Amino acid sequence: MTMDWKAYDPNGYFDELIDAKGGVRPPARQLIQCLDSLPPEEIESRRQMAEATIQEMGVSFTVYTGEGTIDRAWPFDIIPRTISASQWRTTAAGLEQRLKALNLFINDLYHDQQILKDGIIPSEIILESKNFRPECVGISPPLNVWAHICGTDLVRDGDGEFYVLEDNLRVPSGVSYMLENRAITKRVLPELFEQDDILPVTDYCAQLFDMLKSLSPRDVRKPVIVVLTPGIFNSAYFEHTFLAQQMGVELVEGSDLVVDEKDCVYMRTISGLERVDVIYRRIDDLFLDPEVFEKDSVLGVPGLMRAWQKGKVALANAPGAGVADDKVVYAYVPEIIRYYLNEEPIIKNVETYLCDDPEQRAYVLENLDKLVVKPANESGGYGMLVGPHSTKKEQAQFAKLIQDNPRNYIAQPTLALSTAPTLVEQGRLEPRHLDLRPFILQGKETYVTTGGLTRVAMKKGSLVVNSSQGGGSKDTWIVASGEE
Amino acid sequence: MLSKVAERLYWAARYLERVENTARLVGVYDKLLFDLPRDVNISWYSLVELNSATGPFEERYQVRSEHNVVKFMLADDTNPSSMLTALSMLRENIRTSRDVLPVESWEHINELYLYAQNNIRLGINRSQRHEFLDQIVCRCQMFFGMLSGTMSHDAPWQFVKLGRDLERADMTTRILDAGAAALQQANGDSSVNLRQVVWGNVLRSASAYMSYRRSVRLSVAGPDVAWYLLQDPNFPRSVAACLTQLKISAGKLPHSKALVDEVKEIDLERYQIETDADLGRDFRSYLNDLQIQICQLSNRIAQTWFPA
Numbered sequence: 001m002t003m004d005w006k007a008y009d010p011n012g013y014f015d016e017l018i019d020a021k022g023g024v025r026p027p028a029r030q031l032i033q034c035l036d037s038l039p040p041e042e043i044e045s046r047r048q049m050a051e052a053t054i055q056e057m058g059v060s061f062t063v064y065t066g067e068g069t070i071d072r073a074w075p076f077d078i079i080p081r082t083i084s085a086s087q088w089r090t091t092a093a094g095l096e097q098r099l100k101a102l103n104l105f106i107n108d109l110y111h112d113q114q115i116l117k118d119g120i121i122p123s124e125i126i127l128e129s130k131n132f133r134p135e136c137v138g139i140s141p142p143l144n145v146w147a148h149i150c151g152t153d154l155v156r157d158g159d160g161e162f163y164v165l166e167d168n169l170r171v172p173s174g175v176s177y178m179l180e181n182r183a184i185t186k187r188v189l190p191e192l193f194e195q196d197d198i199l200p201v202t203d204y205c206a207q208l209f210d211m212l213k214s215l216s217p218r219d220v221r222k223p224v225i226v227v228l229t230p231g232i233f234n235s236a237y238f239e240h241t242f243l244a245q246q247m248g249v250e251l252v253e254g255s256d257l258v259v260d261e262k263d264c265v266y267m268r269t270i271s272g273l274e275r276v277d278v279i280y281r282r283i284d285d286l287f288l289d290p291e292v293f294e295k296d297s298v299l300g301v302p303g304l305m306r307a308w309q310k311g312k313v314a315l316a317n318a319p320g321a322g323v324a325d326d327k328v329v330y331a332y333v334p335e336i337i338r339y340y341l342n343e344e345p346i347i348k349n350v351e352t353y354l355c356d357d358p359e360q361r362a363y364v365l366e367n368l369d370k371l372v373v374k375p376a377n378e379s380g381g382y383g384m385l386v387g388p389h390s391t392k393k394e395q396a397q398f399a400k401l402i403q404d405n406p407r408n409y410i411a412q413p414t415l416a417l418s419t420a421p422t423l424v425e426q427g428r429l430e431p432r433h434l435d436l437r438p439f440i441l442q443g444k445e446t447y448v449t450t451g452g453l454t455r456v457a458m459k460k461g462s463l464v465v466n467s468s469q470g471g472g473s474k475d476t477w478i479v480a481s482g483e484e
Numbered sequence: 485m486l487s488k489v490a491e492r493l494y495w496a497a498r499y500l501e502r503v504e505n506t507a508r509l510v511g512v513y514d515k516l517l518f519d520l521p522r523d524v525n526i527s528w529y530s531l532v533e534l535n536s537a538t539g540p541f542e543e544r545y546q547v548r549s550e551h552n553v554v555k556f557m558l559a560d561d562t563n564p565s566s567m568l569t570a571l572s573m574l575r576e577n578i579r580t581s582r583d584v585l586p587v588e589s590w591e592h593i594n595e596l597y598l599y600a601q602n603n604i605r606l607g608i609n610r611s612q613r614h615e616f617l618d619q620i621v622c623r624c625q626m627f628f629g630m631l632s633g634t635m636s637h638d639a640p641w642q643f644v645k646l647g648r649d650l651e652r653a654d655m656t657t658r659i660l661d662a663g664a665a666a667l668q669q670a671n672g673d674s675s676v677n678l679r680q681v682v683w684g685n686v687l688r689s690a691s692a693y694m695s696y697r698r699s700v701r702l703s704v705a706g707p708d709v710a711w712y713l714l715q716d717p718n719f720p721r722s723v724a725a726c727l728t729q730l731k732i733s734a735g736k737l738p739h740s741k742a743l744v745d746e747v748k749e750i751d752l753e754r755y756q757i758e759t760d761a762d763l764g765r766d767f768r769s770y771l772n773d774l775q776i777q778i779c780q781l782s783n784r785i786a787q788t789w790f791p792a
Binding site: 055056057058227232241242244245249250251252253255256267268269270271 | 485486487488489490579580582583584585587590591594595598639737738739789
């Protein structure tokens with residue numbers, strides 16, 4: 001399909017594959033050459049093949065609707081998004097730096113709170129955060145690491161630089177889709193992998209396993225690791241089974257676990273009870289243990305917090321780690337990096353206005369039509385106001401929400417999210433906005449995925465990439481071709 | 485191994501075997517259509533009766549026609565033991581056990597599921613039913629073969645085998661029952677030829693025709709067919725062979741003594757079959773007793789390894 005890339009118009013946004021003059025960016029050269037050589041009917045047949053593959057592989061996610069839950073096939077665009085390996089190396093270093101600092105920060109908050117005493121962050125921001133858990137004060141988890149698995153959302157602005165949009169330190173999901181996207185692309189566009197130097201993504205699960213193993217409280221050669229899922233109705237259930245399967249560990253639900261009077265955790269097996277050392281939990285803090293949090297939660301395990309507090313079991317991520325992914329705390333991350341590491345942040349934050357601050361609030365209220373307003377503690381793109389796409393009525397609603405509870409809101413300028421060519425109707429390629437979620441692990445060592453999960457807003461002009469709200473995804477290539 | 489996972493695998497294997505054997509069961513009657521003189525009527529409704537599903541059938545249909553019975557057996561979601569119901573239960577169990585199964589399982593089961601869903605009309609209408617049923621049987625066997633060839637033969641595998649052999653033993657008694665029922669219905673005209681046709685097709689539906697000829701070395705006759713499918717120690721779908729396998733699999737799991745003892749108590753020689761006259765109502769009630777005993781084995785399995 002010979003595309004006239006001069007006519008491809010990203011509308012002034014930074015495009016991942018095509019530069020402003022219609023030229024192809026170096027990491028995408030082989031890819032575009034290959035696409036150009038395929039006739040349109042061939043591209044269409046590859047697209048259908050991808051669809052069939054996704055159905056057969058059963059790659060799905062669950063959507064909640066009024067009538068219950070639906071299992072939907074994963075929406076996927078076959079055109080990969082490319083990033084040069086040299087740019088990725090810098091970005092990865094920035095992500096590691098960020099997670100290290102955040103872990104020092106969380107550990108400090110639950111011990112001496114030196115950063116609050118030094119006045120770097122106002123104490124009330126932390127103490128009023130609904131993700132600060134008094135139950136965690138004074139606890140020292142293995143290696144003093146709290147957030148072992150982090151999914152950080154990156155966006156590229158008009159200047160082509162990566163910015164951090166948010167850190168997800170509670171139960172970030174999406175890594176299985178990153179791996180499946182690659183598996184699908186290998187089947188659909190196999191010829192590309194022969195010509196191009198695309199770095200592999202496959203070692204994530206092995207890295208995750210080793211990291212979890214390093215947390216074991218018992219010094220045994222083969223600690224027992226499990227993945228704790230809220231169950232089949234969770235939107236990320238597919239991922240939970242995927243990870244358990246890839247790591248070769250048991251996938252358990254709360255009802256499979258039991259804590260005894262000595263605060264040890266066991267799972268119910270065909271030969272009786274078996275001790276558990278490390279739990280990769282995919283359940284929110286508040287549902288972990290009905291003895292401590294939500295009393296009528298049936299997802300969790302009574303006594304799990306006691307077991308964790310006594311150091312009899314490791315939880316990843318540790319309870320309370322979410323205090324650092326509050327969107328108000330986010331605004332302070334550059335300061336946090338300087339404070340703990342004495343380094344300049346490698347990746348920048350997106351400019352952020354805190355509604356709690358009277359001056360900044362006034363600015364936000366005056367510019368609601370230009371800004372994106374986010375609640376401090378929601379995820380999945382819920383409860384947001386995208387100013388330029390909003391009605392006067394919605395803006396008025398948000399003005400009231402902000403005035404009633406300023407601590408709970410932040411605002412950011414509407415970003416000029418970068419685009420990439422995406423297959424739309426009749427085999428045409430059009431620019432669509434996207435972001436990137438790499439995953440970072442920290443145990444004894446740190447590790448960053450090669451690339452990450454690229455999410456695409458499939459609707460023309462839309463900036464919302466969440467799969468629960470009509471977003472799709474693409475394979476992400478870190479390309480080393482043409483480098484030293 | 486988690487009790488819950490063991491339970492799911494056990495049931496996944498049962499459903500897999502049920503899907504395959506429901507196709508075989510419908511196949512018994514389907515094959516008869518080709519071979520019987522047109523004036524002999526076979527009652528399709530027997531298939532519903534021998535699956536103890538008359539209640540749900542009556543709720544749904546007024547006419548006991550071939551079309552309705554086949555639709556009920558293969559496609560109905562109101563029938564808890566229809567092929568498609570079993571298939572979606574199978575898929576659900578595989579979906580929730582993916583962490584202990586070979587990676588290919590989920591993909592394989594999706595292919596089977598999509599094939600059955602998309603082609604179910606072929607099964608309901610007569611013209612291509614045979615091909616459709618063959619495909620189902622074949623794809624089920626491929627799935628099991630894949631598990632057998634790639635799954636570590638440790639505890640999870642033993643639960644797969646327990647489920648398979650228990651369900652298979654049960655379904656073999658039903659396939660025999662289908663033959664007995666067809667002859668009972670066709671009463672009055674049960675010439676030697678008709679019996680041969682029916683029992684021959686029972687064997688074919690159990691993929692047992694060739695091995696029967698070779699190991700029994702007699703022409704096809706009801707009493708010998710019944711003996712073969714109940715008691716032959718070597719044919720993998722005979723009830724005796726399934727029970728032997730149950731003992732072997734159980735023996736590799738902890739706390740299995742009670743189950744093994746119960747399997748040993750099942751006496752396949754209790755009911756004596758000497759002539760075709762022994763394959764009537766008493767035979768069918770004997771098969772029913774066997775099904776009850778098999779069901780008790782399943783209860784024992786649940787008590788032993790999946791206590792609530």
